[in-house]
Amino acid sequence: MASIFGHGLLGFTLSKVVDSASNKILFLLAIVSAILPDFDIIAFKFGIPYSHPLGHRGFTHSILFAIIWAIVIALVFGKNRKRIFGIVIFLSTVSHGLLDALTTGGKGVGFFIPFDNSRYFFPNRVIQVSPIGIKQFFSEWGMRVILSELKYIAIPCCIILITLFILKKTK
Numbered sequence: 001m002a003s004i005f006g007h008g009l010l011g012f013t014l015s016k017v018v019d020s021a022s023n024k025i026l027f028l029l030a031i032v033s034a035i036l037p038d039f040d041i042i043a044f045k046f047g048i049p050y051s052h053p054l055g056h057r058g059f060t061h062s063i064l065f066a067i068i069w070a071i072v073i074a075l076v077f078g079k080n081r082k083r084i085f086g087i088v089i090f091l092s093t094v095s096h097g098l099l100d101a102l103t104t105g106g107k108g109v110g111f112f113i114p115f116d117n118s119r120y121f122f123p124n125r126v127i128q129v130s131p132i133g134i135k136q137f138f139s140e141w142g143m144r145v146i147l148s149e150l151k152y153i154a155i156p157c158c159i160i161l162i163t164l165f166i167l168k169k170t171k
């Protein structure tokens with residue numbers, strides 16, 4: 001994974017870009033959805049291996065999971081804005097796997113599970129993989145993660161958010 005901060009920030013940015021009404025519940029849900037796929041690390045506790053379709057970076061990182069999750073959230077929380085909710089939640093959930101496929105470590109992402117159990121990376125893997133435990137996060141490894149996420153996630157997201165803010169003000 002990228003860190004939960006990187007994933008969460010991208011989810012937040014996507015909700016701001018897509019939802020011009022800036023619904024607060026929606027951006028919270030977008031942040032949660034961008035982090036959610038990594039709850040599959042509990043698979044390790046149940047002895048499910050990494051490369052299993054239900055293992056880490058497996059089904060919860062797939063496109064199908066993002067679609068199902070987006071539909072559920074849109075139906076439960078979307079009220080009269082189900083389509084916007086669905087789009088934002090789909091994009092934030094799927095963004096998780098896309099970021100993971102840019103990381104330097106672990107196994108690839110199972111985008112097409114259950115139809116194809118292969119794991120995929122992008123050709124350019126530029127984001128330092130994040131440690132799973134808190135302790136390792138506050139280490140030299142953690143520093144490298146923070147620097148690479150600043151460069152490839154935080155700064156681009158901030159540029160987009162600031163641009164949106166300025167556009168809104170000048171309207």
Ligand SMILES: [Zn+2]
Pocket residue numbers: 001002037038057061096097100
């Ligand atoms: Zn992940």
